[in-house]
Structure formats: C-alpha cells, structure tokens
Amino acid sequence: MKIKILSHQEFAGAILRKPTEEVKLPLSEEDNIILDNMIKVMYQANGIGLAANQIGYNRRMFVMDTSNERDNPQVFINPVVTSKNNKKVKDVEGCLSCPGEEVKVKRSITIDLEWTCRHGKHQYKTFSYLPSKVVQHEMDHLNGKLIIDLS
Numbered sequence: 001m002k003i004k005i006l007s008h009q010e011f012a013g014a015i016l017r018k019p020t021e022e023v024k025l026p027l028s029e030e031d032n033i034i035l036d037n038m039i040k041v042m043y044q045a046n047g048i049g050l051a052a053n054q055i056g057y058n059r060r061m062f063v064m065d066t067s068n069e070r071d072n073p074q075v076f077i078n079p080v081v082t083s084k085n086n087k088k089v090k091d092v093e094g095c096l097s098c099p100g101e102e103v104k105v106k107r108s109i110t111i112d113l114e115w116t117c118r119h120g121k122h123q124y125k126t127f128s129y130l131p132s133k134v135v136q137h138e139m140d141h142l143n144g145k146l147i148i149d150l151s
C-alpha cells in the first residue's frame with residue numbers, strides 16, 4: 001500500500017482542517033499500523049514531524065524526530081499542551097502538507113506537553129528550541145490548523 005501525505009490543495013485535504021479525535025487506549029492494532037506508517041512516511045519525506053491527519057486519519061497522534069541521526073522517532077498520543085512560554089520567536093516554517101509554502105510563524109520558545117506513549121504510559125516534558133517548534137506545529141495540525149492559516 002502506498003501511503004500519501006495529503007496536501008491542502010487536494011479534495012481529500014479537507015481532513016487537514018478538521019480537528020482530530022481522541023485515541024482510545026490501549027492502542028488498537030490499526031492505530032499501531034498507522035503509527036508505523038507515519039514514522040515511515042516522515043522519514044521518506046525527510047520530515048521532522050507528522051500528524052495522523054496528514055496521512056488521512058482523523059486521530060490525535062503525531063510523530064517527531066529532530067535528532068541528527070534520524071533514528072529516534074517519538075510517538076505522541078492524545079497530547080495536551082499544559083503551558084506555553086509567553087516569550088515567542090518568529091521563524092520560517094515549511095509543512096509537508098503545504099508544498100512550496102514557507103511561512104513566518106510565531107512560536108513560544110518553550111512548551112509543556114503531556115501525552116501517552118506507545119506503551120500506554122503517561123509522559124510529560126518541557127520542549128525547547130526546534131522540538132518546541134515542531135510540537136506546536138504538530139499540535140496545530142491536530143487542531144485542524146495549517147501554517148498558511150496562521151499569521
């Protein structure tokens with residue numbers, strides 16, 4: 001099966017602008033397959049993050065790998081932002097679902113996130129720098145927002 005990253009320009013891309021739905025735990029076999037596919041597609045596309053709705057699944061989960069080695073995929077299920085730093089920086093971002101677009105986006109420099117990992121454990125962490133930006137970008141995806149909608 002060929003998995004495709006949806007672009008906002010195509011008809012099916014409408015799913016990108018719909019808020020995603022909570023994932024039931026423990027993870028179903030289907031959700032596990034979707035996660036494996038998300039990781040695979042993220043690496044194939046040379047991305048550092050990918051949300052489930054970008055490959056057509058209306059579920060609250062995303063994957064991220066900001067490591068230089070590209071060997072540390074992290075899985076975030078039902079992530080919730082618990083706090084955002086008021087200090088923000090503006091920087092250019094791209095998005096696999098908005099090919100060719102580069103948008104200047106303002107992001108908090110740090111962000112506190114809670115989520116469930118693939119093994120069903122509750123996690124929390126403060127992200128900063130690049131991971132903080134990626135988490136905020138992916139959270140926007142899960143809420144149906146694209147960088148081209150922000151300003």
Ligand SMILES: [Zn+2]
Pocket residue numbers: 094095096097137141
């Ligand atoms: Zn994106």
